[in-house]
Amino acid sequence: MTDARGACAKSGRTAMIGVSDFDGILRGKHALDKDFLDEDKVIKFSEAVLAWDCSDQVIPAGFTQKPLSAFGDADLRVLSGSGRSVSHVGDLYLYLAEFGGRHADICPRGILRKVLKRVADHGYGCTVGFEFEFMLFKESADTIQDKPFGEWAPLTRGPFGYSIARSVAHQELFGEILALCEKARIPLSGLHFESGPGAIEASLRHCDALEAADRAIIFKSMIKAWAQTRGLMATFMAKISEKWPGQSGHIHISVSSDGQNAFYDSGAVRNVSKLMSQFIGGQLKYMNDFSVLAVPNFNSYKRLVPGCWAPVCPSWGVDNRSCAVRVIPGGPSAHRLEYRLPGADVNPYLALASAIGSGILGIETNAALPASTVGDAGAEIGLPSGRFPQSLSEATYRFAQSPAAIDVFGERFVEAFSCSRRWEWEAVQHRVTDFERRRYFEVI
Template identity: 90%
Template sequence: MTRGPFGYSIARSVAHRELFGEILALCEKSRIPLSGLHFETGPGVIEASLRHCDALEAADRAIIFKSMIKAWAQTRGMMATFMAKVSENWPGQSGHIHVSMSADGQNVFYDSEAFRNVSKLMRQFIGGQLKYMNDFCVLAVPNFNSYKRLVPGCWAPIYPSWGIDNRSCAVRVIPGDPSAHRLEYRLPGADLNPYLALACAIGSGILGIETNAALPASIVGDASAEACLPSGRLPQSLAEATYRFAQSPAANDVFGERFVEAFSCSRRWEWEAVQHRVTDFERRRYFEII
């Protein structure tokens, strides 16, 4: 549909206005309203922003949206994919989650007296997300291909980090008035299971509140260059992430030993299913020269 870096391109959106109109109408009829729909960076990449709602309903909408779009695309002779990384030449496809928290109708992440309006509760919440991000990572990054997205320079996190409106961080604080002040959890890819990714984002944040988790300094600039971050680099493979999750006391406490064991078993099976496959790249690289 597009060939090149046409992120936020008005020209491309207008050129495909009929297609975009069908998607918007389909979502409205399915009660999955969108806040935005536009082309992103990379050939054929489209970003759809699902309108905010409560967490469980948000997960329901995301699952239905992905299934519905894949079926709809086939009726148009196209293929829709939610792989995290389809080409090494372009950034991956993300599944960012925007989170806010309310009590008594008030946004408790917002504090008009605090720096950039980031409340103490929000600091604790983000502190928990960062503290447990390595251990819980596999919930948000669940597939073999997922980890090929987490590379420097591609708008995906490398370390558990946070910053004010910093898209290179794992957690991006988006300051605004009380109705819009929130965080963006940028760890998951488009291949996420939305229920598990939300459980990861919210569960780690709640742990942070319960334990008064400390919040490290925010990152200004490219977070992928911050090799000295105390939490260390995010897991670099499905095998590493699965091992950390299975061995994590916090994961067992939050999600239950039965789930941790079952999900870890499924991820080990997924790793083995892909790990022993010989790829075209390996044949091109080694067949003649080795």
Template identity: 80%
Template sequence: MTTESRPTGVNPARAAMIGVSDFDGVLRGKHVLSEDASNGDRVVKFSEAVLAWDCSDRVLPTSFTQKPLSAFGDADLRILSGTGRAVSYVGDLRLYLAEFTGAHESLCPRGVLRKVLQRAAEHGLSCTAGFEFEFMLFKENADTIEEKPFATWVPLTRGPFGYSIARSVAHQELFGEILVLCEKARIPLSGLHFETGPGVIEASLLHCDALEAADRAIIFKSMIKAWAQTRGMMATFMAKVSEKWPGQSGHIHISMSSDGHNAFYDRDRFRGISKRMSQFIGGQLKYMNDFCVLAAPNFNSYKRLVPGCWAPTCPSWGVDNRSCAVRVIPADPSAHRLEYRLAGADINPYLALSCAIGSGILGIEENAALPASIVGDASEKTCHPSGGLPQSLSEATHRFAQSLAAIDVFGDRFVEAFSCSRRWEWEAVQHRVTDFERQRYFEIT
């Protein structure tokens, strides 16, 4: 084709993307003309199949539609014009978030969070949240991770060296690009540093309104993955990449406000923990096992929740205790908050935040009792009458599917569909035979 006859296509300056969260927290979407995304909260048609795909695009059996599984139609998708931001380190490609509406709103992860926040609002409470994500960078690409055994993958850095200034200076160009990317995307960071583990970086997203915080979190994860590929690397937010290394967390900082005041703070009570905060944490602990699958949604998630890896093993709380599932961070009224440490980096931010807040609101409604705080390593203690956390995705999914509290907070249609998706995920992985099993059993059995 000659230059004269080559079609010019769409002006890149007019191009934008729309993205909507599936159950796994993956942004699915497409390019559109920018004016189609920025001109008010328009409703467009989008394939409902993304709510019935697993993470490898296989159709899972779900009851959300009466149509045959091979006959997915279009759903109503609301484009959220106020969410537009630049998502590329180079150029000005803009992404606009969207959410399912109409018949599919009850299944939409963002819609589930809005429902939970509305329940909090009925008690006169508004929520502020901030996510912390650990992710691992490898000097590999999509081809080499398929072709090479994991033992030969090369991480960005070798071995653990948490909070290393030397490594941060040595990789200041990469850190600078991440900071610029986040600034362009209106995702301000309050911290960025190397964490324990080879090639592990932790980013702390600045706190804000809860729904906006989840929006920022899901965009951040997608941006980091895309940015890494432009640098000839791969980024992963897996909860546990190797049994030799600590897991990767997705901790969530939460505070609640009422009439402009921090509802979690009372200077006259122990460590400033107000009655509402006490009830809120009591609810989080009471329903942690039932709701666990929302914060630990994958087969791999449960390999992080083991002793000695800076992750909880039971519903527990403590004052500034990082071994607990809920860590109270005492501070002045402007910063007094809790840290929900159950969540891994592999979360769907909308659903993990729904889990943390929804269980807390139940605690306020039920005047939930708060057990004694844990002093020392929570993994060495019997922490809660409900016992330890679920040990597998299968156990967590069963508890969620049978939970009347989950149905009350999240809706029966969502509980049924999400439980179905997690059972499918469990079955997709549990029958796989691993290299470790072959090494362990091949000769001796």
């Protein structure tokens, strides 16, 4: 495949630079200076990106002592090796970047690198694959604003999961998605219709953990942009309707040592090694404390309800999709776990940092692994492990007060991210919905 840097330089075109904010939204601009194509280069970029919510309202995040209206520039390190084409028409290249300098310790990608360094210091590496569910609507940005939700037209009507008929009927769209991902060096291992109107699931091929998160964040942004070029709108909301299934962002993880899968032990029950037991034990032990990184929005909690193929409490099981952690047995090359807490609305860097950071704490503390769940894990919400925090406010409080979170992610990041989530909670919780008016107006 042609190297992205060479192709971009040869064409004489400018490229785009993108960096993740707290919400996992790629913010950026076209670059007029191509020096970064040859080596990582530090440029200046507005620090306001780390102080905006998803509607560009300023969050008093506490990372700057300046007045809220007086944002300056931050150092941004452009990652020269990350360049890839992100458009199915022509050659439009995107390069990822990280915040540096005094903003490095609150940069989402930097937080994941920090966690992965801790893993590497123990002599381990992580292989990761993301899965995302998203919905396509036959709408535009204008019609979405102008029409009530009940009039939005999904790409397909009603549930029909894994439908071959629908896949064939929409083979042109599927073909474009597959080609776009291949062109962007984001190969997929699966693409199919999910059980919901216009619902599609894409499985991104596994690779090194940091590269997997890079692919995931580009994939989400790229799919939304591609959909608009086709007169469609794509959403990765965790729950768009109480009548439809939620949209997940599951993460597959394995840990290696000396080139071997350290999760696999041929002599152990279900091949679950001691290291894997410790890793899952840590994930379960700290899942509630770290959950806000995997369930980051007000809407996210509407997905975590019993009977909807989403976990409701810290639990694990062997090939059990009702659990928060699903062990997937296999040979040495395939044995892994699936971290099922995140929805599709996550910031991939932070969700993965949560999943791996809690696991490495489990290894460091020799965390005990509770009994596995056989059957519906939703029936265990009354057990000592309890259920997940029930709101963004509760999850944020637990994260902000967690010594383990400060240990893994750093005090400054915990403070800044917690502030952003409290802001998000306040922005939504006081809104009065049409449902409330219909339910209470006359009878109360």
